[in-house]
Amino acid sequence: GETSDSFAIEESLKELAQLADTAGLMVVGSTYQKLASPNPRTYIGSGKVAEIKSAIRAFEVETVIFDDELSPGQLRNLEKAFGGDVRVCDRTALILDIFNQRAATHEAALQASLRLFVALAQMEYQLPRLTKMWTHLERQAGGKVKGMGEKQIEVDKRILRTQIGVLKKELESVRKHRKQYRNRRFSVPVPVVSLVGYTNAGKSTLLNQLTGANVLSEDRLFATLDPTTRRVQMKNGSEFLLTDTVGFIQKLPTTLVAAFRATLEEISESSLLVHVVDISHPLAEQQIDAVEKVLAELAVSEIPKLMVWNKVDKVTDPEKIKLEAERREDIVCISALTGEGLLEFCNAVQEKLKDSMVPVEAFVP
Numbered sequence: 453g454e455t456s457d458s459f460a461i462e463e464s465l466k467e468l469a470q471l472a473d474t475a476g477l478m479v480v481g482s483t484y485q486k487l488a489s490p491n492p493r494t495y496i497g498s499g500k501v502a503e504i505k506s507a508i509r510a511f512e513v514e515t516v517i518f519d520d521e522l523s524p525g526q527l528r529n530l531e532k533a534f535g536g537d538v539r540v541c542d543r544t545a546l547i548l549d550i551f552n553q554r555a556a557t558h559e560a561a562l563q564a565s566l567r568l569f570v571a572l573a574q575m576e577y578q579l580p581r582l583t584k585m586w587t588h589l590e591r592q593a594g595g596k597v598k599g600m601g602e603k604q605i606e607v608d609k610r611i612l613r614t615q616i617g618v619l620k621k622e623l624e625s626v627r628k629h630r631k632q633y634r635n636r637r638f639s640v641p642v643p644v645v646s647l648v649g650y651t652n653a654g655k656s657t658l659l660n661q662l663t664g665a666n667v668l669s670e671d672r673l674f675a676t677l678d679p680t681t682r683r684v685q686m687k688n689g690s691e692f693l694l695t696d697t698v699g700f701i702q703k704l705p706t707t708l709v710a711a712f713r714a715t716l717e718e719i720s721e722s723s724l725l726v727h728v729v730d731i732s733h734p735l736a737e738q739q740i741d742a743v744e745k746v747l748a749e750l751a752v753s754e755i756p757k758l759m760v761w762n763k764v765d766k767v768t769d770p771e772k773i774k775l776e777a778e779r780r781e782d783i784v785c786i787s788a789l790t791g792e793g794l795l796e797f798c799n800a801v802q803e804k805l806k807d808s809m810v811p812v813e814a815f816v817p
């Protein structure tokens with residue numbers, strides 16, 4: 453329907469604004485246009501281009517971000533149309549930027565692989581665009597540099613491919629190292645519980661509340677880019693390791709899907725998956741679907757799951773939500789912020805671990 457379409461677009465743009473904020477940009481406005489198909493030259497229509505241009509002048513805008521992946525040609529045409537030093541980028545480029553910033557601020561060995569994935573994704577993003585850029589330059593020069601451009605493409609491609617090869621090798625060794633580390637960890641028989649969920653669902657907050665660990669928690673997308681593990685000790689003496697994972701996101705650029713999958717490798721070795729949901733979010737159902745789709749791809753169907761409906765302090769009718777959770781199975785309502793339901797959550801985790809392959813008694817020292 454028309455209205456739900458607009459709603460989805462607006463939600464997606466809101467998410468894009470949050471991503472921009474995470475990247476350190478100040479968002480002054482957003483707009484969209486409904487077209488039967490995107491304009492091949494400029495993605496949006498000429499009227500929209502003019503409208504944005506006047507907004508650029510009015511607000512001294514430095515960056516214009518598009519929610520979809522732009523072709524290299526569209527990028528260039530838009531930059532030309534907006535003029536001056538206005539930078540035009542798409543969702544993919546923005547996410548890559550954030551990955552880069554985040555990866556740069558962490559030095560631990562655990563993050564090394566992430567840095568490599570980002571570099572790899574960036575290069576794979578560049579490779580096809582490189583060709584198009586040179587073809588364009590050639591055309592611009594009226595064919596005068598023909599051949600030269602081609603040669604340059606080959607050189608650039610070779611350099612990129614070599615770098616990609618080096619990165620892949622490095623990545624493989626990091627993976628091996630991490631696997632060894634994980635194996636060593638498993639020689640200590642403590643079950644691993646992985647938190648999964650949509651970005652901003654409250655995974656870091658939950659981890660913090662439970663363990664007093666100092667995991668970064670901000671009202672920003674991608675607050676958690678690095679898997680972080682903490683030990684949770686229960687009053688009855690049993691314990692489990694709680695691992696925070698990367699947040700999931702809709703419309704994940706294809707270049708990054710592989711990176712995500714690899715970062716989530718550790719999930720497949722956990723005893724229990726806890727799917728954290730921001731139940732106060734208007735698109736909670738869609739976010740659940742997005743996460744479950746990725747989980748299905750990870751082939752973790754045999755691992756027990758527990759769903760957590762977080763932020764019950766924020767919903768308008770908490771009683772209705774709680775009744776609904778009771779009606780379904782394996783759902784615990786909590787507020788990671790106020791601490792409501794955390795004990796029930798820990799008990800549910802214990803129950804679930806008992807059900808899993810390895811009896812929980814085996815883990816008690």
Ligand code: GDP
Nearest residue numbers: 652653654655656657669670671763787788789
């Ligand atoms: P993550 O991306 O899943 O790790 O999400 P975060 O833990 O960083 O939380 C995202 C935002 O939601 C932060 O601003 C948190 O303060 C907020 N938040 C998390 N849990 C709750 C909750 O139970 N209630 C409310 N009202 N806000 C929460």
